[in-house]
Amino acid sequence: MTGNELRERFLSFFAGKGHTIVPSSSLVPANDPTLLFTNAGMVQFKDVFLGLDRRPFKRATTAQKCVRAGGKHNDLDTVGRTARHHTFFEMLGNFSFGDYFKGEAIAYAWEFLTRVLELPPERLWITVYQDDDEAYRLWQEVAGVPAERIVRMGEKDNFWAMGDTGPCGPCSEIIYDRGPEHACRSNPCALGACDCDRWLEIWNLVFMQYERDAGGNLTPLPRPSIDTGMGLERVASVLQGVDSNFDTDLLQPLIKAMEGLSGRAYDRGEAGFPFRVIADHARACTFLIADGVLPGNEGRSYVLRRILRRAARFGKALGVEEPFLYRLVATVVNIMGQAYPEVAEQQDYIARVMRQEEERFHETLNDGMRVLSGILERAGREGRQTITGQEAFTLYDTYGFPLDLTEEIAGEQGFKVDRAGFEDAMAAQRERARAAREDVKAYEFALAFAGNLDDIGGTEFTGYGRLEDTGKVLVLVREGERVPSLAGGETGYAVLDRTPCYPEGGGQVGDQGSLAWPGGAARVQDTRRLPDGKIVHQVTVTAGNLTAGQEVKVMVDRERRLATARNHTATHLLHRALKNVLGEHANQAGSLVTPERLRFDFTHFAPLTEEELRAIEKEVNQKVLANLPVTTLETSLQEARAMGATALFGEKYGERVRVVKIDAYSLELCGGTHLRSTSEVGLFRLTGESSIGAGVRRVEAVTGTAALDLVSQESQELATVAGLLKVPPFQVAGRVQQLLDKGKEMEREITRLRNQLAGYTVRELLGHVREVDGVPVLQARVDIADAEALRELADKVRDKLGSGVVVLGSQHDGRVNFVAMVSKDLVKRGVHAGNLLREVARIAAGGGGGRADMAQAGGKDPSKLDQALAYSLKVVAQQVR
RNA sequence: GGGCGUGUAGCUCAGUUGGGAGAGCGCUAGAAUCGCACUCUAGAGGCCAGGGGUUCGAAUCCCCUCACGUCCA
Secondary structure (H helix, E strand, C coil): CCHHHHHHHHHHHHHHCCCEECCCCCCCCCCCCCCCCCCCHHHHHHHHHHCCCCCCCCEEEEEEEEECCCCCCCCCCCCCCCCCCCCEEEEEEEEECCCCCHHHHHHHHHHHHHHHCCCCHHHEEEEEECCCHHHHHHHHHHCCCCHHHEEEECHHHHEEECCCCEEEEEEEEEEEECCHHHCCCCCCCCECCECCCCEEEEEEEEEEEEEECCCCCEEEEEEEEEEEEEEHHHHHHHHCCCCCHHHCCCCHHHHHHHHHHHCCCCCCCHHHHHHHHHHHHHHHHHHHHHCCCCCCCCHHHHHHHHHHHHHHHHHHHCCCCCCCHHHHHHHHHHHHCCCCHHHHHCHHHHHHHHHHHHHHHHHHHHHHHHHHHHHHHHHHHCCCCEECHHHHHHHHHHHCCCHHHHHHHHHHCCCEECHHHHHHHHHHHHHHHHHCCCCCCCCHHHHCCHHHCCCCCCCEECCCCCCEEEEEEEEEEECCEEECEECCCCEEEEEECEECCCCCECCECCCCEEEEECCEEEEEEEEEECCCCCEEEEEEEEECCEECCCEEEEEECHHHHHHHHHHHHHHHHHHHHHHHHHCCCCCEEEEEECCCCEEEEEECCCCCCHHHHHHHHHHHHHHHHCCCEEEEEEEEHHHHHHHCCECCCCCCCCCEEEEEEECCCEEEECCCCCCCEHHHHCCEEEEEEEEEECCEEEEEEEEHHHHHHHHHHHHHHHHHHHHHHCCCHHHHHHHHHHHHHHHHHHHHHHHHHHHHHHHHHHHHHHCCCEEECCEEEEEEECCCCCHHHHHHHHHHHHHHHCCCEEEEEEEECCEEEEEEEECHHHHHCCCCHHHHHHHHHHHCCEEEEECCCEEEEEECCHHHHHHHHHHHHHHHHHHCC
16 A cells, blocks of 8 residues: 555545544644644644634544654654654544544544554554553453553653643553564563564554643543544555565655665665665655745754755765755655645745755855864874864854764874764753753743633624624633723723724734723723634723623724735735746745735745836836725635635635635735725835845835825935935936046045145155164154045155154144154164154053054144154164164 | 854955955956957955944954854754
8 A cells, every 4th residue: 555545545534434634734833932843743733632722623634744853852863773763754643622532542543453454453562551441441342452462651651741731641552563573682572671673653542631730730621632643654664564664655766766866776774874864854855845944044944954954964975966955856746746735836946945055055065174174284283183072063063064074084184083072062052052041932822811711702803894893891811810800090801702803813913993881991902813713802991990791892993904904905916016026936934014014025035136126016006006906705725725816834724714806916815904995005115125034035015105105205305415416306316426426536636636745745854854873763743634644644755765764743633643654774773663652642642553664643632742743753762773 | 042153345265462455366458469368567346244332543352233154952
């Protein structure tokens, strides 16, 4: 059975048992800063298990793409060494949200494995949590597993928890015995006693039945749930009768492709390690990029970079010097493109990103190579045999140069690397980062409501059609506690059963407005949405008391809402215009819509040129002038996709989606509030373009009155400049160019005149030369403000003098400047311009210094200038030998 | 989020206790050639990333910001 068939059979089996097939969610978890990547099937249902959200179904099944790299579950270094570890893999799962429990979960799993996959029952072993007698009994009763093949295990292996607090419970694993021929040499080689390839965990059933509080106490959940996970690649290896996941049809084509690229044959043992790493990493990189992750230096981006570079290194180990990883994207698409259309659709883009990163990595290696040569050279000079741990660490830490490569190259030249020192430096680095780490608080806002969900109804949003409505206060929360009422002056959160206030979402900020009820009023400062869709208003009571159950009139701030809608509709126009001007690869990567402005991040490889920016702005404004109707419709996600609507990765869409349509021009899934016609935008002006990281650009823009204000400010500025230049506004550029040219010409003229003047001055000064112990010394006060001109003058005088000492001083703006020059022959006789000038300047309340042949100084007391200059004669007399 | 490093001419980079902003390549012009390449000569091109501070004086030292690289989380 192929991997694709297995996935298919699993989903349809559970669909047949009343489960809704839910598509895999993005590898980037939506709204969950605690998690780097989606690493299990339950991630997209986390809110449901936490009681923060509900779904229209109670049973679900998924094939979920997962990445384990970085964070708590980090398999990066193990990949390729074992037959089973991956950075990217697929998890098959079935879920019950307070519906069926242990008995059915066990029955379904058993039926699927023994009937559908036809695995021999005598090969299957079971582990249960030590105290879970119920599961122990059910496995025998429901599945007929003999007691001797059911093993009780401890908390470490068979108790599952989402976090330190929250839902948790015992779990039960199904183990496939691959037969005595795979036994290890441990005695005994048995389940729970050894950890070898004979015993293959294929399915984990989690029985979520408790809630753990901060004190560690377990309370039974009223409606226990089921969460299961089965590794697709593992089961495929069993079904296909191969020893390793890498030999299944899910990974083997990648190894084959790599054989072709490297011209080397794959070896199933030790020597095949690089092939396995590359096959795994190619999948991980392809899928991560498809989900919008780009290589970079922090967080998810950094993990992607590490995976990609690790693969690139192993390519070198196979003798492939050129970028190659991007060529494997096509193979990944071949294997999995059917099940995951997002990789097929973005194939070219993914390959391009990967290639760019591979090239960047080559540059990094070249830079590191240069630094390493310097280190080796110095070590050789110092007669050392080893590269210190610190040196190796700097190479790694600052220049990203891999340690093994340092060792290899150093080794070729007879040097060793102090590995222990390297590890020490690394440990110190880790400690620093850990010490600075703060815990990320997820759900802080939402958790205040967690206990209050069950007994209150949902919120109906009526703000698409109206800006005023009446609603009933369902619940009030203040400082994290549910309260019966809010008094005047108090600020808290209110959930209503109906509201026209738009909650923050899809990049659009939440509405502001006001509440009114007989004898009272409140300001709405912000509106947000809870994970289950309830709408929360942040309110400050300005008069009277707001009590739960009160009917209130809700009014949205009209001006603010309209300004926001202008920017939102303009954002859709902008998105389409970007694609038309730059290409279809320009996908939304982030968006912010406020009443004041809009900000739009999108994937693109280069800074936008002036022409591109102008073209985009022009296209948007043309669509504004065209007065295109903006309409919305509700449909299913599939239907919307079929219509060609732009959907964003990482967004959670329900069954019914809202589509915003701008005539035949733009079609996007969007829950935001929009104008009725594009002409209401008024005017669209781009205000900025910048980089947001490798491969992502950001543009900012304004519309409506803000755009008009901008235009008015610009023309005012232009008028002012034109007025200053005394030319009509459209001749400003020509006039400025003229002035610049003239300025340059004048500068040249000044230089010429200064030289000429200096010539005269030099001749005049030469008449004032005096002899001190046979040394010609010239000290003079001149009228040159500029320090550079002063230096040039002294230069000329010294040249004319041939041998001698020149000390010049001048006064400017209540300060004095000195310069001293000493000819080379006199430097040899002990005259030092720097020391000389330091003493001279001190008299004029200043300081200075410089080289023996040239020095500069300054002072703050112009009245002492002549005195100071005269003193230079004495100093020369002291210095000369 | 915390380190380390880098930012100087169109490009690649030097710049040494703080004291004249440089090299190579590229560009322009001239010489030489029937012409091109090579060669020679001359020249243009720099708010030394940006802002603040210390100092008589900052590319250089200190602080902040930004961009890029890199490691750790």
